[in-house]
Amino acid sequence: MPDPARPLPDDFLSVPVAHRGLHDAEAGRIENSCAAVAAAVAEGFGIEIDLQPSADGAAMVFHDYTLDRLTDRTGPIRTRTAAELGGIGLTGNTDPEGAGIPTLAQVLDLVAGRVPLLIEVKDQSGDLGPQGIGPLEDATAEALRDYRGPLAVMSFNPDSVAALAQALPDVPRGLTCDAFDEDDWAAVPAARRRRLAGIGDFDRTGACFVSCGWQALDRAPVRALKARGVPVLCWTIRDSGQEQTARRIADNITFEGYTPAH
Template sequence: MLHPDFLRLPVAHRALHDRAAGRVENSRAAIRAAIAAGYAIEIDLQLSSDGVPVVFHDDDLDRLTDRTGPVAARTAQDLSTIPLTGGDETIPTFAEVLEIVAGKVPLLVEIKDQTPFTGDLERATAALLKGYDGPVAVMGFNPETVVRMAELAPDIARGLTTCDYSAEDWPHLEEAERARLREIPDYDRAGASFLSHYHRDLDRPRVAELKAQGAAILCWTIRTPEEEAQARTVAANVTFEGYPAAIPS
């Protein structure tokens, strides 16, 4: 089950990043800042070409570095030398981040979808989490990711990252598949205990149904106190960025 601190401490989206302050998303500096502020942390994992989980959101390097092309085409050593644009750091490995966090605050790990799905990122993630001492949970948009984590690391809390699956944001999926995923049909199969749902779609009946059945409802990504107040009419907690979310006393 999800550790109660995941419902108490607001979750810093891609850690407490602030480009103006030199803290790039998913960077060591952003992670350390979130720990210092007392927030839970959300990070993203991609897989290097040699099978090492690295902390990076996008499939490609273009937006956040001065390099181009897929993260998955480069080794972990190569990735560790690539500067993040807007800061003075390089791309961290998941192992490094686990050493930095070290159980000080809850860590919410989004395992990014890999095409084709092989389970390699899930296996590497589970191996690194073995013996980790601290509140941790994993989630993903791909239900197969969460199902695989149930097999590999059954004692770690699991959730589904979900949304309204609009055609604009998910053009690579057929409408029939988008419609299926909107109804979150894989929750029980994945042995999930929570959702992290798109905050503008929290009024979906299926979300209310799962909440009534005991699912913890988190949401993403909140960017103002007003959005947070609205989201909390449904969600137990928020994933936020761009403003200092209040920590309950």
């Protein structure tokens, strides 16, 4: 069992976190783009980003497993090199600089420690199990090795969080969680869904926070961790009414589509 993670910096509890950056398709800022990251920095919001691997082992800032939704290309992101991905424009992105899919290193240079950065390492097993875990976590660790600024890493996959504990022992880490209903998580075996919903791997992974789907906040496992003093973040808040409800339990929010107070 890894040692407990370093505590989550206070900034993560006081500064709302922009989901995939401060993106706005109408303004030409696409999710997880350099433009969305820069906009969040300019407004003083924290930033949440997602990581997927390239074919040559780089940590790329991109949410989906395939290119289809956000680009004019198709197929898995992991079959293309970082250089190829950097040359693929994000559909609707009007920022002339950094228009392609960025690497984690590019985003780190852009943020430069000025706002909190919350990094979700996407599951590579397909069913939130142990298969395929390690390479993306190691690539993430390599990029983050010399970064200075408020930082935390997380994943839905506890085995990924455990790998991050080995690769980045001094970086705060957390479990991304949900109710794990079958309709939303059909690829995950029932027994694993039950364990994940109960946040049963929190202590095993040495996590220091959770980030929970806001509609699943009012559950016994989340309340039990909060009673222990564990920071509770949540996702994804899309209006002030949802924010008001979530903050009854959550210490901070991840948001998109509106501007919360901060």
